[in-house]
Amino acid sequence: MSLMSMISRFRKAEEGAVLPFVGIVSLALIGATGFGIDAARLMLLHSSLQRAIDAGALSTVAKLDTATIDVELRKFAVANFNDGEIGGTLDSLTWTISSDNKTLTVKASASAPATLMKILGVQTISTSAESVIERSTNGLELALVLDNTGSMKGTPLTSLKSAANTLVNTLYGNDAVAKNLYVGIVPFSQSVNVGTSHTSWMKSGSIAALDWGGTSWGGCVEAQSVKADDISDTVPSSKPITPYYWPDGTDTNNWISVDQNGKKTYAKNLGTSLGPNMNCPAEVTRLTPKKATVVAAISAMKAVGNTHINFGAVWGWRMLSPKWRGLWGGDMATYNLPLDYYTKNMNKAAVIMTDGENTMTEKVYTAYGWLADKKLGTADKDAAVTELNDRLATVCTAMKNSGIIIYTIAFNGPDETTQKLLSSCASQNAFYFNSPTTAALQSAFKQIADSLSNLRVSK
Structure with missing residues (x-):
């Protein structure tokens, strides 16, 4: 019998008594109170459910890996579902991914025992929620400044290529040509x-004046002779560049023979292992929105030579500096890159990764010539390394002051000095990654990719 019919019968009964009426009214009041309490609990349950699936979706959408997303989504959703206050239960959790692999839709339901509404036959309260998360990439110019020195040969370089591809896959998703995303690669040795x-x-006539021995200039460059120019984004129209050229005549790179008549004979197979272009790394890849171009550049990296982290960093800056707009060509000309600093809805970032310390030794020709040339202000190798470190610190500061976000990675345990240097180079403490293992390197690139991804709740 319903509550209203009971009240109606009471009114019609001439012998109606006060006590039954009070009982009915009390029941109505208890039901109303119970409804109010359970309505408030339902609101709390819904809020907890919505918060849980939003957190779960946001924590997993950057990867959108169908092989692991279910486990990750449930882990975060359960951790954020607050069932202790009302005894709620997460009853269902389902998800779908859009065909373009960018939108994750999560649906869930939850329930909890009713309280006073049980008097009216309502045993449970339940609710459902939906979260739609879009994974979109911020407008971004990104320079990957990557160590390609000899110590990276073999497994380390393979690990770097895998980790760098993880970052690229996260940023590009399924896009062959991204919108407002431009990635460049700066391999350095x-x-x-x-x-x-x-x-x-190059300086006028500088290439033609050199004996390339049946080969030709490989594209590597030397540092500017004036320190202020070496640590800046100065352009070649005002400060022409000297081509890198390792001369013949040392026991580590003897590539010309001269007979008694003065006739020259050049070694065969001149390249990055022997000759004037010895230890010249793979060519930089100019900023491009094309995923395949970036992936191919990562694949083409090779391990040669010694370590000048600062030189890689300054060329990463020149890849991003608007002073160099119109100079690089390729897709950078097509898209009028680099854009101005602080262009609306666009960011500039660099990832600087190395597995070793800056080095300068007597028998290795580098962008700073021979150690004995004192182009770093000294012929002492330890003092020269200190100068290289100081130049890296200066370049990092200048880049950050220009608005470039810097992430740094120490791979395979460079010395403590280098680790501290990289840590101070990063824009934030959280943007420095000490990665002593392949797994840690992979994790570092994943975290950087997630940091560069803009996540937002769209519904």
């Missing part, structure tokens, strides 16, 4: 290879 198409950047 003891020099940087700017590409042989940029002969106009």
Whole structure:
């Protein structure tokens, strides 16, 4: 019998008594109170459910890996579902991913025991929620400044390529050509290879004046002779560049023989292992929105030579500096890159990764020539390394002051000095990654990719 019918019968009964009426009214009041209490509990349950699936979706959407997303989503959703206050239960959790692999939709339901509403036959309260998370990439110019020195040969370089591809896959998703995302690669060793198409950047006649021995200039460059120019984004029109050239005549790179008549004979197979271009790393890849171009550049990296982290960093800056707009060519010309600093809805970032310390030794020719040339202000190798470190610190500061976000990675345990240097170079403490293992390197690139991804709740 319903509550209203009971009240109606009471009114019609001439012999109606006060006590039954009070009982009915009390029951109504208890039901109303119970409804109010359970309505408040339902609101709390819904809020907890919505918060849980939002947190779970946001924590997993950057990867959108169908092989692991279910486990990750449930882990975060359960951890954020507060069932202690009302005894709630997460009853269902389902998800779908859009065909373009960018939108994650999560649906869930939850229930909890009713309280006073049980008097009216309502045993449980329940609710449902939906969260739609879009994974979109911020407008971004990104320079990956990556150690390609000899110590990276073999497994380390393979690990770096895998980790770098993880970052690229996260940022590009399934896009072959991204919108407002431009990635460049700056491999470095003891020099940087700017590409042989940029002969106009070189000092007039400097390439032709050198004996290339049946080969030709490989694209690597030397440092500016004036320190202030070496640590800046100065352009070659005002400060022309000297081509990198390792001369013949040392026991580590003897590539010309001269007979008694003065006739020259050049060693065969001149390249990055022997000859004037010895230890010249892979060519830089100019900023591009094309995923395949970036992936191919990562694949083409090779391990040669000694370590000048500062030289890689300054060329990473020149890849991002608007002073260099119109100079690089390729897709950078097509998209009028680099953009101005602080362009609305666009960011600039660099990832600087190395597995070792800056080095300068007597028998290795580098972007700073021979150690004995004192182009770093000294012929003492320890003092020269200190100078290289100081130049890296200066370049990092200048980049950050220009608004470039810097992430740094120490891979395979460089010395404590280098680790501290990289830590101070990063824009935030959280943007420095000490990665002593392959697994840690992979994790570092994943975290950087997630940091560069803009996540937002769209519904």
